Amino acid sequence: MPWAALRAAVQLAAVAGVLAAALTRLWSSMLVLAVMFVVASLTAARRSQASCGSALLTVSLALGLLAVLPLLLLSGVEPLTGVAVVPIVAIVLGSTMTAVAVAAPVGVGHPQAARCGGRSGAEPRYERT
Numbered sequence: 001m002p003w004a005a006l007r008a009a010v011q012l013a014a015v016a017g018v019l020a021a022a023l024t025r026l027w028s029s030m031l032v033l034a035v036m037f038v039v040a041s042l043t044a045a046r047r048s049q050a051s052c053g054s055a056l057l058t059v060s061l062a063l064g065l066l067a068v069l070p071l072l073l074l075s076g077v078e079p080l081t082g083v084a085v086v087p088i089v090a091i092v093l094g095s096t097m098t099a100v101a102v103a104a105p106v107g108v109g110h111p112q113a114a115r116c117g118g119r120s121g122a123e124p125r126y127e128r129t
Contacts, residue, residue, distance in 0.1 A: 029082030040097040048104030064096030
């Protein structure tokens with residue numbers, strides 16, 4: 001058996017064990033979600049290659065979650081249990097993380113971006129010939 005396949009199986013078993021234990025209580029599920037949020041924030045910053053403005057990406061992730069999750073939980077579509085909340089938050093967080101990472105380079109075109117080394121977007125991009 002190749003070592004990479006064995007390592008992947010061990011990692012999956014470890015993650016499954018942690019999630020199985022965490023989903024039994026709501027507080028431990030919230031702890032897992034907090035770790036997922038931190039990892040998603042770091043991943044979005046890395047994917048967008050943001051040297052400045054990582055805090056803004058984190059706020060964007062939080063706003064994406066806050067736009068969807070209260071509707072799901074308060075309407076009763078999703079029960080407030082760990083086994084229901086963790087998968088839904090993971091799906092919404094993953095989608096939000098991808099959207100933020102893809103949209104971040106476009107957001108660099110605002111006037112404040114010049115302070116972070118980005119192009120302000122106000123100046124046209126002319127090239128000398």
